[in-house]
Amino acid sequence: MPVNDMIPTPHSADNLVPHIPGVIFQFYRSHCGRMNFPYLEGGGEALALIDRPQLTEDAGNLIEQLTGSDHPKIMSAIERSARWMLPLTTRFRLPFPKEKPHWIAVSANPEPTENGVRWNGMMMDITDQVAEEQRLRKLCDTDPLTGLPNRRKLMVHLTHLASLSTRHGTPLSIMMLDVDHFKKLNDRWGHLQGDNVLQQLAMQTQLLLRCEDMVARLGGEEFMVVLPLTPLQQCHKLADRLRHAIASHDFGIGEGEVTLSIGVAEYRCGEPLRNMIERADQALYSAKEDGRDCVSLLP
Numbered sequence: 001m002p003v004n005d006m007i008p009t010p011h012s013a014d015n016l017v018p019h020i021p022g023v024i025f026q027f028y029r030s031h032c033g034r035m036n037f038p039y040l041e042g043g044g045e046a047l048a049l050i051d052r053p054q055l056t057e058d059a060g061n062l063i064e065q066l067t068g069s070d071h072p073k074i075m076s077a078i079e080r081s082a083r084w085m086l087p088l089t090t091r092f093r094l095p096f097p098k099e100k101p102h103w104i105a106v107s108a109n110p111e112p113t114e115n116g117v118r119w120n121g122m123m124m125d126i127t128d129q130v131a132e133e134q135r136l137r138k139l140c141d142t143d144p145l146t147g148l149p150n151r152r153k154l155m156v157h158l159t160h161l162a163s164l165s166t167r168h169g170t171p172l173s174i175m176m177l178d179v180d181h182f183k184k185l186n187d188r189w190g191h192l193q194g195d196n197v198l199q200q201l202a203m204q205t206q207l208l209l210r211c212e213d214m215v216a217r218l219g220g221e222e223f224m225v226v227l228p229l230t231p232l233q234q235c236h237k238l239a240d241r242l243r244h245a246i247a248s249h250d251f252g253i254g255e256g257e258v259t260l261s262i263g264v265a266e267y268r269c270g271e272p273l274r275n276m277i278e279r280a281d282q283a284l285y286s287a288k289e290d291g292r293d294c295v296s297l298l299p
């Protein structure tokens, strides 16, 4: 083997540390809350931008500058780890000049000292991994044809809203929408035109909603609109406005060719979600029975 290809054996970890794609650190918090990094070494971009001598003295300032909710999140992770002597495992966004913040993962073990707690651990830049997680989550949550949230995402959101509604006694309503005679539309204009109608319908519906409302595609030509802080009568009015807007919109196949049947229902505090969904479904069924292109409600 040529001599140049032989890897020299490092004499100590100190030779290796500047070349690793992350940071090894010792972090200290005194009982009175003073924080600093007695040791902070490693490779990667993040470290080059950090004022290390400053952090050796005091880390409080840097932690206070963390983005958005990351400051309280990291402080409570430190507190929990210190109180129960459990590993400190969290992630946070480190602000970067002229760039988006970088995501950093922290993993460290605590040990008690006379005047506080000392952690020995590692930090890694996981920005690419977080971007990939976000891309996959979006794929899992999105209907590919319309770009709307899918049934899975809707149910998670609705469960959260129902628990808020139960806790605070605030109103919550839903609309179940179904395109009328969509099979005929497909048969007459072709499947691609049918797809186009669904895409435009998604857009037109979103235009009428507030940003805290959600419209999701349940499947086929069926959609659900979720309206937090909205009582049934208000939901009914909005449903009728939506029905008019769609019936008078030209989808490229002539006005009045696309109509909606809509069932609306309101959440009753504490009931299982499926009860409200069943009521909206029954209301939709009666809208179809009543001749379509109309709104029906069940409280």
Ligand SMILES: Nc1nc2c(ncn2[C@@H]2O[C@H](COP(=O)(O)OP(=O)(O)OP(=O)(O)O)[C@@H](O)[C@H]2O)c(=O)[nH]1
Residues within 6 Å of the ligand: 145, 178, 179, 180, 181, 182, 183, 184, 186, 190, 191, 192, 193, 194, 195, 198, 219, 220, 221, 288, 292
């Ligand atoms: N173009 C298109 N068609 C779809 C899609 N998903 C489901 N469909 C069609 O939607 C049609 C739904 O038909 P039905 O369930 O009989 O309902 P309908 O014809 O709308 O009749 P009513 O609901 O009773 O008014 C079927 O022909 C499905 O093939 C889609 O993504 N794109």
